[in-house]
Amino acid sequence: MNFYSYGNIKLINYKRLFVKFLIFLHIIFFVSWIGLFFIPRSIWPDRVFYHFWYVVGIIGLNLIWGGFLRVKYGKGNLFVCPLTTMTQYFRGYSIDDERNNKYLFVKEILLKFNIKNAKEVQIIAACISILIISYQYFIL
Numbered sequence: 001m002n003f004y005s006y007g008n009i010k011l012i013n014y015k016r017l018f019v020k021f022l023i024f025l026h027i028i029f030f031v032s033w034i035g036l037f038f039i040p041r042s043i044w045p046d047r048v049f050y051h052f053w054y055v056v057g058i059i060g061l062n063l064i065w066g067g068f069l070r071v072k073y074g075k076g077n078l079f080v081c082p083l084t085t086m087t088q089y090f091r092g093y094s095i096d097d098e099r100n101n102k103y104l105f106v107k108e109i110l111l112k113f114n115i116k117n118a119k120e121v122q123i124i125a126a127c128i129s130i131l132i133i134s135y136q137y138f139i140l
Helices: 014-038 047-073 082-090 098-102 105-112 118-138
Strands: none
Touching: 014 047, 014 082, 014 105, 014 118, 047 082, 047 118, 082 098, 082 105, 105 118
């Protein structure tokens, strides 16, 4: 190996590694959202209270971030996930890029499993889960 040869040295692509970490965080939040449905009250009596406020927190954070981006850049959705913005930014898209507003993490996962109409499936599933969580919190 001469002085200028780097053939046997592997460089770590930190941006790609960070994108994988952000996707992992998305998975944790998603699995937590769904997984909390399967924890019985006998094991965790305050699960419904936590689940409701967990979902309200996630929705609120997405609305605040989307509102901030809309005010700052004058365009985009009102509902944008901060993790999505960071993921797309480290993939090489600027924060005001339209792909930050159109990207859906769950849609990307569903498309990997060949589930068509992923956006519609995601919206319907999210609405149903929010209705169930709200029903449990306010009625049960």
